[in-house]
Amino acid sequence: MKLAAKSKTRSPPARRRVASRAARASETKVVSAPLSRPNRAERAAERRQAIVDAAMEEFIARGFAATRLDDIAKRAGVAKGTIYLHFKDKESMFEELIRTAIVPLVGRLQAPPPAGATVRELVEGFALTFIREVVNTRRGDIVRLIVAEGPRFPSIADFYYREVVSKGLAGMRAVIELGIARGEIANANLARFPQILIAPALIAVIWQSLFAKHAPLDAIEMFRTHLDLIFGERRTT
Amino acid sequence: MKLAAKSKTRSPPARRRVASRAARASETKVVSAPLSRPNRAERAAERRQAIVDAAMEEFIARGFAATRLDDIAKRAGVAKGTIYLHFKDKESMFEELIRTAIVPLVGRLQAPPPAGATVRELVEGFALTFIREVVNTRRGDIVRLIVAEGPRFPSIADFYYREVVSKGLAGMRAVIELGIARGEIANANLARFPQILIAPALIAVIWQSLFAKHAPLDAIEMFRTHLDLIFGERRTT
DNA sequence: ATAATATGACTGACTAGTCAGTCATATTCA
């Protein structure tokens, strides 16, 4: 009983501009055509990205359960059904978003290995990157989201542990051991708990979300002070 | 679809169950006061507490939005309507829970001021209490819940900042300044960032919820290592 | 008795997920 007859009026949904056939004839197979005239596949990818972006915003703002797919669709400028062309269901979408949001974050942090630097400079470099790229951006909210929803999405917590936490900590441990070997770090026990090195960064993430409006926190200065504890008073700057 | 309107006259629901109430009365009360026959006020308080406990479990397990009042009622052993005799609505209940769960926690931590102790012993005492009473208990999950839901419940975040964070940090700052004055703490900057002192404890809370099953974390040993950084290598124990 | 409490069936608002149908684009064929 789909009273179909009435739907002739379908509001024409602002279809994106495209041009036609003359062009098609001249350039049949240009693969990576620049964004001037997106073809079907490119437009689809665009829309998927719009959905991903919109979903991220909504999930960050409301958490998993309270986020409405209608709102995601609206924000992305697509119909709700379109979401289901790209994602199996709400849960899959959430999991995939969190996963992909995390991956580039790791690469960024383990990327730059400057040669002639002290271990402290190395660590400080990591920290500055983290604070700049995570603490003061939307990515920080993603970290908070993982803390928030992790227990209800064990697969996310597991993935995050494998791909981010264990790798990140292993990297930190290596750096710490280097520092110990070079005599920059006095306390050899620190290598057993690389979490200590990270702790103030995580605190900063949480602080920004919850308490920044009550008392702004200078994450960089806090981290430097923390490094003073680990490496000794000497300050780089 | 919603063929509602017709049932003006609520169908008389064959009521049964009469004995159960008496049965319940006989099996109540073993816990605290040795009153064999609790009076009205006491029973009401009991039920309220049952609701509070049940709600806590459910909120911790599912978060605010995904928790069903039917489940709370079931777990508490009351009817759903009973909840509304004690709480205005779901949101009020959640807020009150978080609030009341936190208050005793602060008192506990600023309570015992032993006289002839070093500052390090003082801090270590705090930390052990925190780890015992929070990290390894349901209270830790409440802390996580605050981090998770805080942004969507500003009044909770505000309350928590006023009553817990600012007071806790002020207390820590005082202790740090004492340590500096006594020469136990070398880095005077630490007083500017008492968060650093707390950081590993918060890490431990989060770790227990998310990653303990992958890699158990010895929170106490981690904290001692952290104290070594602050107070110098010598270990108390 | 009768006021205070407790109950749970019920309502209405809200939402995840579906699917028949549309139409811009792509492909085929004369």
Place this chain on the structure above:
DNA sequence: TGAATATGACTGACTAGTCAGTCATATTAT
């Protein structure tokens, strides 16, 4: 070349629920 045909991305009304909050009725306690 361009008309005919095929494709599949996209839409949004719709279904099948779910659940917070209400209230008429029932059950104590005093």
